Amino acid sequence: MEAVQEIVNPKAEIRSKIWMPKQVLITPAALDEPWGRQIYERVQALGLPVQELKQNRLTGLRGEDERETYRKAKSTLAIVTAPPSALKLQPIPPSADYQFHLAEGCPAHCQYCYLAGSLQGPPVIRTFANLPTILNNLVNYRNPNQVTTFEASCYTDPLGIEHLTGSLAETIRFFGEQENMHLRWVSKFDQVDGLLNLPHNGHTQPRISLNTDFISRRMEGGTASMEARLAAIRKLALPQAQGGGGYKVGLVIAPIMPVPDWEEQYTYLLDRLEQTLNFPCEFTFELISHRFTPGSKALLQEWYPNTIIDFDESNRSLKYNKFGGKKYVYNAATMTMLRSFFYSELKRRFPEAPILYWT
Ligand code: SF4
Numbered sequence: 001m002e003a004v005q006e007i008v009n010p011k012a013e014i015r016s017k018i019w020m021p022k023q024v025l026i027t028p029a030a031l032d033e034p035w036g037r038q039i040y041e042r043v044q045a046l047g048l049p050v051q052e053l054k055q056n057r058l059t060g061l062r063g064e065d066e067r068e069t070y071r072k073a074k075s076t077l078a079i080v081t082a083p084p085s086a087l088k089l090q091p092i093p094p095s096a097d098y099q100f101h102l103a104e105g106c107p108a109h110c111q112y113c114y115l116a117g118s119l120q121g122p123p124v125i126r127t128f129a130n131l132p133t134i135l136n137n138l139v140n141y142r143n144p145n146q147v148t149t150f151e152a153s154c155y156t157d158p159l160g161i162e163h164l165t166g167s168l169a170e171t172i173r174f175f176g177e178q179e180n181m182h183l184r185w186v187s188k189f190d191q192v193d194g195l196l197n198l199p200h201n202g203h204t205q206p207r208i209s210l211n212t213d214f215i216s217r218r219m220e221g222g223t224a225s226m227e228a229r230l231a232a233i234r235k236l237a238l239p240q241a242q243g244g245g246g247y248k249v250g251l252v253i254a255p256i257m258p259v260p261d262w263e264e265q266y267t268y269l270l271d272r273l274e275q276t277l278n279f280p281c282e283f284t285f286e287l288i289s290h291r292f293t294p295g296s297k298a299l300l301q302e303w304y305p306n307t308i309i310d311f312d313e314s315n316r317s318l319k320y321n322k323f324g325g326k327k328y329v330y331n332a333a334t335m336t337m338l339r340s341f342f343y344s345e346l347k348r349r350f351p352e353a354p355i356l357y358w359t
Pocket of ligand 1: 110112113114157
């Protein structure tokens with residue numbers, strides 16, 4: 001087969017981000033797990049100092065105020081065991097049938113972070129040492145008659161810490177051997193090279209989160225640049241015979257925001273995407289508009305006091321989730337405007353690519 005040339009934007013900045021924690025902690029229970037020891041050795045080989053804790057609880061991660069706690073926690077990797085409750089899986093529509101977790105917490109600094117307020121305690125990045133138990137448990141949730149999908153990125157960015165854990169590659173291998181079980185994950189990082197040669201058997205769908213260059217630069221601290229993410233999605237989608245991963249990939253455009261010149265900026269993003277995926281490959285879209293809850297707004301404004309995100313409730317519609325929790329979404333007119341733009345542009349440019357949902 002002929003090699004496909006990528007059309008590269010000459011002005012583009014390809015900026016990768018590799019997170020290196022300032023401290024690594026490991027609990028006694030995690031040290032007892034062979035996978036935990038594997039992570040321990042991996043981080044030691046990277047020259048990172050590892051502190052062996054005497055107890056299984058993480059303490060001493062609070063600072064003087066929320067911002068200091070945030071800074072300390074976000075530069076800490078803790079190798080811990082997932083509690084037994086992690087083996088009771090929850091459904092996660094519309095993204096997948098079930099969610100499960102390789103880790104909790106994320107090294108990036110998105111000013112709209114979806115995790116803000118949803119995890120207890122300081123936002124330290126906890127990676128799970130009992131990975132084989134977590135993976136073997138998934139089989140209990142498989143529907144033997146149809147494909148069951150499992151989402152691994154609800155509480156973390158699994159690719160953002162993959163160089164420290166290896167857990168994502170191990171999970172992809174595991175799913176590659178399972179019948180009727182598919183893995184989904186999403187990332188704002190780009191270090192995909194270690195995932196390209198894996199025997200995934202078409203059972204994993206990697207997705208890359210995309211947004212305008214402006215939103216990515218101003219609101220997604222610590223992540224790979226948009227051009228780096230586009231390069232990563234291309235590598236994942238190219239056939240293995242051409243050095244790629246041969247994955248059916250996904251594009252998650254999120255969070256969609258009507259920033260000034262939004263139409264022009266999203267048009268540019270879609271132009272670049274067309275130039276990037278300019279070879280036969282399968283991919284899907286997921287479209288997520290920006291939303292916040294009263295709790296996430298309060299925490300995010302404490303973490304990022306200079307944020308430029310519009311958190312003004314008077315521009316929004318209030319919605320309730322099934323547990324009675326409030327969330328603020330764009331009002332109906334803004335939603336219709338954004339939704340129509342994306343549906344018409346995506347259908348015109350990528351008629352074969354399903355749009356899985358708009359929310
Ligand atoms: S990548 Fe996702 S989880 Fe990580 S900081 Fe950004 S929004 Fe939060």
